[in-house]
Amino acid sequence: MTTATAAPILQSSHLLGIEGLSVSEINGLLDLAEEYVALNRAAEKKTTVLKGRTLINLFFEASTRTQSSFEIAGKRLGADVMNMSVRTSSVSKGETLIDTATTLNAMRPDILVIRHQDSGAAELLSRKVDCCVVNAGDGSHEHPTQALLDALTIRRRGRKLEGLVVAICGDVLHSRVARSNIHLLSKMGARVRLVAPRTLLPGNVDRFGVEVFHDMKQGLEGADIVMMLRLQLERMAGAFIPSTREYFRFWGLDREKLAYAKKGALVMHPGPMNRGVEIDSAVADDVEVSVIHEQVEMGVAIRMAVLDALARGLAAEGRNAP
């Protein structure tokens, strides 16, 4: 397995978003993740890449899969992993994000993984701490490891990203997953389409260089990948859609709408799913088309690759080298 002294993959000591990454950095992470997919399927899953390192998961928003995915990734790489959930920390006693960050920084962690409800929180944190910062989702801005794991899932299904037609459907307005995927897929030469009611698309979204559709039939026509987004009902202060039944009728992915896509098209979803709202169970559970469980598996491998890549940077700088 790769060692922490191998050539650096990432230029920066943080992973704050996809927007700042180059094609070679993305490819480097995907290639490295392939190795971890194999490791994760072996009986002995542990390595010593992060031996002696401390990883703190700082999650200001509830998360099951991302937080556990980072935790498993850190542990398999041999790091000491600490989960800080906000409910049990002093943040709930009114401490500011920066105070929390400087407190944690004083404990000399090596990697801080942060999820926060506000866009730009990871960026702010990265300027206040000495360790590496990984953005595990900031507001409606970016969720870089999700886009990377989606790319890995597609790649491992034998699809080349270049020239691929990817339809991202649903609540683009509130979605950091959509923004990270738009950046990644565009950089890799895929053709990105967005399909959503006008109320769930941010203004000027066409400036991303994507094609915009409001009708699923037109938007899915000839698509290789159908990427569904979770309807973020908890972020909908004020109504963006009249009802979930109407949403499902026009934008929920069922077999009828999926039939518009290219034969053999793959269905993806970042989870957790609202069944019967943005996706029909008949599609979500169909292993012939749905790669939703593979996405979760690739998530661990991608996060191991990201942590590994950042640790290489730490080693190169000679900081806290083991």
Place this chain on the structure above:
Amino acid sequence: MKRLAFRNARLIDPASGLDARGGLLVENGRIADVGPRLFNDADPRDPEVIDCKGLVLAPGLIDMRVLTGEPGSEHRETLESAGRAAAAGGVTTMVVMPNTDPVIDEPSLVDYIKRRAEATARVRVLPMGALTKGLAGEVMTEIGLMMEAGAVGFTDGDRTLSNTRVLRRALSYAATFGALVVGHAEDPELSRNTSMTEGEFAMRLGVPAAPAMAETIIVERDIRLVEMTGVRYHFGQISCGAALDAIAAAKARGLPITCGVSAHHLTLNELDVEAYLTFRKVKPPLRSEADRSAMVEGVASGVIDVIVSNHDPQAPDTKRLPFAEAAFGTVGLETLLPAALSVYHERRASLPHVLEKLTAAPARILGIEAGALKKGAPADLVLIDPDQPFQVDSSTLHSRSLNTPFEGRRFQGRAQKTYVGGECVFSAK
């Protein structure tokens, strides 16, 4: 095969520009042929041949703004009684407003109106759905599902949404489906608890009044929202010149905006309130003579797209009250055509031009197959004597409510016969 032939008519079809002597053939409820000289040689004694004696044969009228009272206020009007009034007025398609009780704000209620109308009304009825739940201006309705159920447009009736954020989202969402939104322009706060238009006359009567500007402010706001969202937007009824100027400018910029005017705003002004006549209390209120005149000019110039009745039946219990307490609204289905024709008789516009506002234009805005003398189209027709003088007598109205603002008024021109799908639904005595 069921046939009906009209001969010796002045055919006016604003959609195609046809205005000529000729005939028209109806087969199985649809127009099978139409044109000059058709049936010139037909035997006038043939029971299937109707000699129009030079009267105008035009597409049946489409009234884009009708309130019936069904469901919820059946003592004022039902779809059946409104249908009879419509037929008597030459109206073959009426668009009914959602501000009933319950409010038509979900797909099953749209379906109910359609079925109920099919079972009881003798003219075609197209329902509009509410734009927000319960007309409360807070939560948008299921526009997509209601369109599938048959709603031809979305409106909060005579309410203006004050929450611009909700309105922006609703318009944006409606635009997703290419839906038509019909707005009412009266600033809710400026017009709260008022009954007349602000001016000398309201001042003398001591009636709380709202400035005409209350309309213009909302028109200008809504134009900006149309610009932002791209929605197809129709101002249900405009009543003042300044609002019309704003709409003319918006149209010139290419925005998808249209507007209508109520027949009473073309023919009455604030002075017609006289001694607190509640039958002339309408929403928006009767305006100044300058504004009324601007409405006529708007019809003539084409800035105003359609003329509507804004039929709103009210019973004595809601009208026989002090002016401030009385309900707004007038019946109008049976006086729509005569009132609109006054623009023609005043020589401000041609007869085909006025009829266009009642036929082809509403059909185009609603996107429906009606309002044209076209082969294959449904045989919805009206035979009009454009010159016949008469005096409005509320006791002869077919509507269940008799609150006409035109009692005793002399008009020229009315419907003689009305046909829906080739069936005669009204014939003047």
